[in-house]
Amino acid sequence: MTSPSRSRSWQKLSTHYQQLHSTPVTIASLFAADPSRFTRFSVTSGEVFLDYSKNLLNDETRSLLLELAEESGLREAIAAMFRGDVINGTEARPALHVALRTPLPSATLKVGDEVQSTLNKMEEFVARVHQGNWTGYTGKSIRTVINIGIGGSDLGPAMVTEALRHLHVPQLSTCFVSNVDPVHMRQTLAHADPQTTLFIIASKTFTTLETLQNAAMARRWYQDNGGDVAQISRHFVAVTANVPKAEAFGIDAANVFPMWDWVGGRYSLWSAIGLPVALAIGMHGFRDLLHGARLMDEHFRDAPFEQNIPVLMGLLAVWYSNFGGASSQAILPYSQSLHLFPAFLQQLEMESLGKSVEVDGSPVQVATGPVVWGSAGTNGQHSFHQLLHQGVHLIPADFIGVLTSVHAADSNQHTHLLANCFSQSQALMQGKSEEEAYQELLKQGRDETSARALAKHKVIAGNKPSNTIMLQTLSAQNLGSLIAIYEHKVYVESVIWHINAFDQWGVELGKQLSEKLYGALTADAACSTFDGSTNGLINHCRK
Numbered sequence: 001m002t003s004p005s006r007s008r009s010w011q012k013l014s015t016h017y018q019q020l021h022s023t024p025v026t027i028a029s030l031f032a033a034d035p036s037r038f039t040r041f042s043v044t045s046g047e048v049f050l051d052y053s054k055n056l057l058n059d060e061t062r063s064l065l066l067e068l069a070e071e072s073g074l075r076e077a078i079a080a081m082f083r084g085d086v087i088n089g090t091e092a093r094p095a096l097h098v099a100l101r102t103p104l105p106s107a108t109l110k111v112g113d114e115v116q117s118t119l120n121k122m123e124e125f126v127a128r129v130h131q132g133n134w135t136g137y138t139g140k141s142i143r144t145v146i147n148i149g150i151g152g153s154d155l156g157p158a159m160v161t162e163a164l165r166h167l168h169v170p171q172l173s174t175c176f177v178s179n180v181d182p183v184h185m186r187q188t189l190a191h192a193d194p195q196t197t198l199f200i201i202a203s204k205t206f207t208t209l210e211t212l213q214n215a216a217m218a219r220r221w222y223q224d225n226g227g228d229v230a231q232i233s234r235h236f237v238a239v240t241a242n243v244p245k246a247e248a249f250g251i252d253a254a255n256v257f258p259m260w261d262w263v264g265g266r267y268s269l270w271s272a273i274g275l276p277v278a279l280a281i282g283m284h285g286f287r288d289l290l291h292g293a294r295l296m297d298e299h300f301r302d303a304p305f306e307q308n309i310p311v312l313m314g315l316l317a318v319w320y321s322n323f324g325g326a327s328s329q330a331i332l333p334y335s336q337s338l339h340l341f342p343a344f345l346q347q348l349e350m351e352s353l354g355k356s357v358e359v360d361g362s363p364v365q366v367a368t369g370p371v372v373w374g375s376a377g378t379n380g381q382h383s384f385h386q387l388l389h390q391g392v393h394l395i396p397a398d399f400i401g402v403l404t405s406v407h408a409a410d411s412n413q414h415t416h417l418l419a420n421c422f423s424q425s426q427a428l429m430q431g432k433s434e435e436e437a438y439q440e441l442l443k444q445g446r447d448e449t450s451a452r453a454l455a456k457h458k459v460i461a462g463n464k465p466s467n468t469i470m471l472q473t474l475s476a477q478n479l480g481s482l483i484a485i486y487e488h489k490v491y492v493e494s495v496i497w498h499i500n501a502f503d504q505w506g507v508e509l510g511k512q513l514s515e516k517l518y519g520a521l522t523a524d525a526a527c528s529t530f531d532g533s534t535n536g537l538i539n540h541c542r543k
């Protein structure tokens, strides 16, 4: 395959970046030259607003990036995804997460019937649990839901459940256990009562070691704490594409919620993997989430590229990764409710874009997925923002804010949150010159010599790019749209880079090795079969 860097638009972008860099053009100067910049570099879709004006781009940059999208065949690639073409070549599958939020079966997406019947099954189950008709072995209603899963079978539903805490039904608490470290399960079970606890074993493959170990631990806890083994099916349900394995584990076939190989783990929260979300906020809330994602799907599919939020964000990511040399991306939700969003995006972005071969197997010639990291603001301001402001790396940041507080009574304090959010992107862009710092110090009463010396340390280079996404409210619908933005943004990047966003072969090696190492750790004899370090570590533990 021809490397994307050989395309005409790529070459033009390369030259253009050098020009901007050598002039040099700053983001602040672009604002000074154009009073309408904010309006011209922002987009609204429903209740989602993207301000991308604080980026190092001008009209020409945008045109060239849009040209790159066209030249890369993005238009056809989007159509292919919505048609259900096999776009995950290495696993010979379509990537049909968009079909999970399509309200009705459609001719092109033939999976619609299965999707609808699964949603109906979820709806019926959620109603029974909420109304107290699904009871534990002593006839008591379910009070605690514990989801056992990892990766895509954990991060998405955990993040959404946490983000929508203000919409939770009062009678249930929902927890998530993912780590094979038994401490995770033990700490969660410490607060649970076997009579009123429901476990959801969530695993697309039903072969994931961590999930199976934790599921077995949960079953032992149920039995050891008086749980009636004959009625265990009232306490264990599964979400999986592997029904025989779930049955072999002891889950009643009637308690299995299906999922399918055409949904990738990190794209699966819209399927029955979202069952804990539906239990936490009700099925109407879960349908709102799907609807929000659907609205963003339609926007992605239909909006012109120059007003298309995921397309613009994907192109900006390419701009910084490949032309600006950025190797990391900060995700900064100014919302405590969204504090798990960066962790969710780490899997979505890094499992999808952490690739070094193109779809045809040839090595990539350009940088692919950056490291994605971040945490909820304002906490990050008191830790890693120092590096964003004065460090030497180019780190584009996505700020995510919510216009209104989830509790109306807190609106004044919420305004402080927004003020901090906007002031951070402002500071990143504007920075502070040595002269400004010097004058400031003189005003504070410093003598000239010490002011001169200290001013050097107070310089903030500025010109650091950021996007700001604003949601009108933190509703299930808007959260659905927000997640879908990033799913599609990732797809845009993968199309430009010619990589497969839907496989994850890199995680397999560690899984294979860990089984062998478990054998060595539990064997009678000292270990000598691996490399020196691994042998040494194993024998150190055996001592």
Ligand code: F6P
Pocket (backbone or CB within 6 Å): 150, 151, 152, 153, 202, 203, 204, 205, 206, 207, 208, 211, 265, 266, 351, 504, 507
């Ligand atoms: O280890 C990575 C992974 O394969 C993810 O892609 C997936 O989301 C996760 O494991 C869990 O897989 P499963 O749902 O099959 O247990």
